[in-house]
Amino acid sequence: MSAEDVAAVGRALDGMVAGMPYVRSYHHGIDAGLKESGNADYGIVATFDNADDWRKYDTDEVHNKVRAEVIAPIVGARTVIQFSS
Numbered sequence: 735m736s737a738e739d740v741a742a743v744g745r746a747l748d749g750m751v752a753g754m755p756y757v758r759s760y761h762h763g764i765d766a767g768l769k770e771s772g773n774a775d776y777g778i779v780a781t782f783d784n785a786d787d788w789r790k791y792d793t794d795e796v797h798n799k800v801r802a803e804v805i806a807p808i809v810g811a812r813t814v815i816q817f818s819s
Contacts, residue, residue: 735775735776735808739808740764740776742804743762743804743805743808744762744763746804746805747760747762747778747800750794750796750800751780753796754790754791754794754797756782756783756791757780757781757782757787757791758782758783758787759780759781760778760779760780760781761778761779761780762776762777762778762779763776763777764776765777774811788816
């Protein structure tokens with residue numbers, strides 16, 4: 735992923751989440767490089783108040799456009815997890 739790709743992803747994610755009141759918190763960025771291998775290059779952590787709010791996020795039209803047009807073309811692998819605290 736180039737620096738331009740990283741910047742484009744960051745702008746797209748920040749713009750996207752600004753219009754999503756059901757997202758409690760949203761953080762994203764490149765790997766800090768603290769471990770020599772095995773880490774992902776980029777991560778996103780989104781927090782929601784409940785599963786319904788996550789479903790709104792997951793099915794949001796703008797989110798799906800960002801995922802398909804900005805992220806998917808540059809992603810080699812993707813790992814997803816949802817957990818409840």
